[in-house]
Amino acid sequence: MSGIQRFLSMRPRRWTVAALAALVLLWGCGADQGGKSPGDGTPSRGTIGLSVMTLTNPFFKVIADTLTDEARKYGYEVVVTSGEFDVARQRNQVKDFIVRKVSAIVLCPTDSKAIGTAIQEANQAGIPVFTADLACLAPGAKVVSHIATDNYAGGKEAGKAMIEALGEAGGKIVVLHYEQAESCLLRVKGFNEIIDQYNRERQAGNIDIVAVLPGGGAKDGGYKAAEDAIQAHPDLVGIFAINDPSALGARAALEKAGKADQVRIIGFDGQPEGKQAIKDGLIYADPVQFPDRIGRRTMQTIARHFEGEEVPAEILIPTALYRKADAEKDPTLQ
Amino acid sequence: MGNPRFHRLLSRLLSDYGMVLVLVLLGACFSYVTWDEQHPTGIEAAEQLTDRITGEFPPGAAVLVVAREHREDADFADSLQQRLTGAGLKVLGTVKGQPPDARDHLEALSRSGVGLDAIACTDVTGRWAVFDRLGDKFPGLAGARILTPPSYRWPNFLKRDNLLNVANQIAVIAILAVGMTMVIITAGIDLSVGSLIAFSAVVCTWLIREAASAEAAGPLDMVLCGLGAILLCGLLGAFSGVMVTWFAIPPFIATLGMMLVASGLAYILAEGQSVYQVPDSFVWLGRGADFLRIPNAVVLMLALYLSAHLLMTRTALGRYIYAVGGNREAARLSGVPVTAVLVFVYTLCAALAGLGGVVMASQLKSGSPTYGLMYELYTIAAVVVGGASLAGGEGRIFGTLIGAFIIAVIQNGMNLTGVESYTQKVVLGAVILGAVMLDIAKKRGWGRLQRARQV
Numbered sequence: 001m002s003g004i005q006r007f008l009s010m011r012p013r014r015w016t017v018a019a020l021a022a023l024v025l026l027w028g029c030g031a032d033q034g035g036k037s038p039g040d041g042t043p044s045r046g047t048i049g050l051s052v053m054t055l056t057n058p059f060f061k062v063i064a065d066t067l068t069d070e071a072r073k074y075g076y077e078v079v080v081t082s083g084e085f086d087v088a089r090q091r092n093q094v095k096d097f098i099v100r101k102v103s104a105i106v107l108c109p110t111d112s113k114a115i116g117t118a119i120q121e122a123n124q125a126g127i128p129v130f131t132a133d134l135a136c137l138a139p140g141a142k143v144v145s146h147i148a149t150d151n152y153a154g155g156k157e158a159g160k161a162m163i164e165a166l167g168e169a170g171g172k173i174v175v176l177h178y179e180q181a182e183s184c185l186l187r188v189k190g191f192n193e194i195i196d197q198y199n200r201e202r203q204a205g206n207i208d209i210v211a212v213l214p215g216g217g218a219k220d221g222g223y224k225a226a227e228d229a230i231q232a233h234p235d236l237v238g239i240f241a242i243n244d245p246s247a248l249g250a251r252a253a254l255e256k257a258g259k260a261d262q263v264r265i266i267g268f269d270g271q272p273e274g275k276q277a278i279k280d281g282l283i284y285a286d287p288v289q290f291p292d293r294i295g296r297r298t299m300q301t302i303a304r305h306f307e308g309e310e311v312p313a314e315i316l317i318p319t320a321l322y323r324k325a326d327a328e329k330d331p332t333l334q
Numbered sequence: 335m336g337n338p339r340f341h342r343l344l345s346r347l348l349s350d351y352g353m354v355l356v357l358v359l360l361g362a363c364f365s366y367v368t369w370d371e372q373h374p375t376g377i378e379a380a381e382q383l384t385d386r387i388t389g390e391f392p393p394g395a396a397v398l399v400v401a402r403e404h405r406e407d408a409d410f411a412d413s414l415q416q417r418l419t420g421a422g423l424k425v426l427g428t429v430k431g432q433p434p435d436a437r438d439h440l441e442a443l444s445r446s447g448v449g450l451d452a453i454a455c456t457d458v459t460g461r462w463a464v465f466d467r468l469g470d471k472f473p474g475l476a477g478a479r480i481l482t483p484p485s486y487r488w489p490n491f492l493k494r495d496n497l498l499n500v501a502n503q504i505a506v507i508a509i510l511a512v513g514m515t516m517v518i519i520t521a522g523i524d525l526s527v528g529s530l531i532a533f534s535a536v537v538c539t540w541l542i543r544e545a546a547s548a549e550a551a552g553p554l555d556m557v558l559c560g561l562g563a564i565l566l567c568g569l570l571g572a573f574s575g576v577m578v579t580w581f582a583i584p585p586f587i588a589t590l591g592m593m594l595v596a597s598g599l600a601y602i603l604a605e606g607q608s609v610y611q612v613p614d615s616f617v618w619l620g621r622g623a624d625f626l627r628i629p630n631a632v633v634l635m636l637a638l639y640l641s642a643h644l645l646m647t648r649t650a651l652g653r654y655i656y657a658v659g660g661n662r663e664a665a666r667l668s669g670v671p672v673t674a675v676l677v678f679v680y681t682l683c684a685a686l687a688g689l690g691g692v693v694m695a696s697q698l699k700s701g702s703p704t705y706g707l708m709y710e711l712y713t714i715a716a717v718v719v720g721g722a723s724l725a726g727g728e729g730r731i732f733g734t735l736i737g738a739f740i741i742a743v744i745q746n747g748m749n750l751t752g753v754e755s756y757t758q759k760v761v762l763g764a765v766i767l768g769a770v771m772l773d774i775a776k777k778r779g780w781g782r783l784q785r786a787r788q789v
Contacts, residue, residue, distance in 0.1 A: 088698060116699060117617060126406075305434075307463045308463075309433075
């Protein structure tokens with residue numbers, strides 16, 4: 001039994017190893033060619049690292065896309081990553097940005113507290129951090145500027161839309177909440193203030209918020225909460241849902257109970273599905289957010305920072321009320 | 335040609351640790367792809383920039399130094415200022431801050447009417463837009479030139495910081511994979527480790543908040559809280575072990591149940607929120623780097639691998655674990671305490687998951703029931719890529735470490751090259767499939783070798 005024989009007999013294995021390794025490498029490198037490979041094209045001003053909460057929500061996708069486009073105008077390239085709701089993963093993405101020595105980091109934190117340590121590490125590496133849409137609430141983490149929807153004013157608009165939808169009669173309404181999110185707390189705060197103010201000014205036809213239920217910010221949660229609400233209050237006339245998915249879930253429950261015409265729904269967001277629902281009359285109106293403006297404004301703020309200007313610690317992008325009439329003129333809907 | 339001993343060694347290496355080769359190849363590939371311009375930092379950068387400036391400007395030239403405020407840049411700025419002054423140049427000022435600070439300085443200089451010949455920057459500050467069209471914005475500084483340290487080329491992947499980064503990122507999964515390797519060697523599986531991470535992180539931070547004095551907790555308190563969390567996880571693991579042995583519930587089902595229970599308990603205890611009332615020093619385990627500047631989590635991980643390796647290769651218990659996985663009935667007949675071995679293995683696996691949870695809570699300085707999502711699957715992938723067989727009886731502790739590193743290197747490499755996250759999943763899945771194919775091919779080759787021997 002010579003060594004050569006042994007060598008020959010193991011050869012196929014080596015080939016398998018080599019072939020598989022080559023396959024793996026081709027995958028890796030091939031994928032890289034499709035993406036943004038560093039060092040090609042025009043001399044860049046630097047790289048901006050972006051990590052959003054999830055790319056499965058069109059809202060964040062729009063932020064990522066507009067930020068990337070706008071960044072190109074200023075000579076930056078953007079690396080888009082997504083934490084997909086996993087804060088440990090998002091932290092690793094930030095650490096990779098630090099190793100790459102990116103010029104700036106933009107985050108939509110998956111967890112407003114736990115992301116703090118990652119931001120501190122970026123602070124220690126001297127990299128400016130910006131947050132978009134979702135804020136960081138961890139003490140000791142330094143964020144240059146936070147760019148987000150004005151949720152409080154948006155909530156007020158939702159309140160006005162509810163008053164408009166119910167007319168003189170008023171009646172009982174419920175709020176489908178998502179209390180875990182800071183943004184939703186602000187929306188409901190604004191909404192409540194407008195409704196309270198309205199009730200103070202009149203004797204009859206008041207609007208009563210009879211319950212605040214957890215809708216989970218999702219269709220299934222909105223469906224269940226709305227079903228329970230109709231059982232408890234058969235004379236319900238309105239629902240304010242803090243986002244489109246829970247509004248649509250509520251709508252499904254109303255249709256099942258045969259109360260779709262009795263109850264008016266106000267949503268929030270203005271995602272394509274929500275806008276379509278407004279056009280079809282399923283939702284009365286939405287204060288719509290502008291993720292494209294958030295993305296563009298974030299990049300402009302970064303550019304201003306590098307120009308040496310002082311930028312505000314918080315920049316709020318107003319919402320706009322979107323009703324059926326707007327939907328009918330909207331070219332993005334069929 | 336052909337030293338038989340060399341070939342035997344090569345053959346053993348390939349069959350035992352063929353995955354090492356894959357890891358090296360992956361490393362080589364990512365080194366090639368991330369070959370990029372690098373910039374010296376700190377004092378080294380100051381040294382090289384001084385040479386450049388003194389080569390281009392005569393003594394007496396006026397220079398402004400611009401760096402950011404963190405330590406590396408501060409070293410650069412201080413050292414540069416010293417060297418330039420020593421070489422007879424005039425340093426008009428040193429900016430340690432962000433672009434607005436640089437702007438203020440430039441404005442003041444421009445107004446004062448003192449001429450400026452050069453602005454000495456790091457590679458990062460040199461690219462700040464505030465220095466664009468300098469003459470238009472600050473008429474007094476029209477002639478000033480921006481100088482940065484000369485660059486060299488080196489792969490981003492192979493930088494010391496990045497390699498430590500890779501090790502640090504995989505530490506939690508690698509710690510889990512130690513226990514998982516043992517469970518899989520006994521032909522079992524543990525699906526509960528991901529939830530146990532969340533449970534342990536929540537228990538640990540919750541204990542610090544409720545039982546110790548929250549932000550004012552001392553080191554001993556924190557160690558006790560961490561041990562408490564690990565102990566509780568160990569108990570849950572022992573429970574799974576009892577389910578698997580005494581009640582003969584298949585491990586898949588027993589640990590699936592435990593996965594839901596642990597996750598639910600974590601949500602109940604934390605009331606769905608993250609628990610963050612912990613002292614600043616809590617991050618020592620996850621973020622400190624005391625030993626040779628290697629992160630503590632990585633040191634912990636390596637120590638665990640070494641002990642587990644010794645346990646599996648040098649002790650009777652290790653051989654029992656292999657024996658139970660190889661043939662349970664034969665092991666029982668030859669006097670191996672099968673039940674005790676299995677309960678031990680599940681307990682250890684869960685306790686290690688608890689440790690992983692404490693490390694993660696420390697890294698993130700908070701505990702949340704959402705941690706550890708899908709970690710059981712990444713852990714199993716690391717073990718399988720590392721060469722352990724799901725049929726039991728086979729597997730090596732260091733093989734698992736290699737497997738964990740392969741996964742970490744792929745993720746890190748793709749992040750460095752900017753591959754989007756969806757593609758990353760596809761590549762990762764393909765690698766896991768490739769690894770198992772390789773494992774099977776390896777065994778077939780083995781059979782051929784044995785046939786050749788019999789001739």
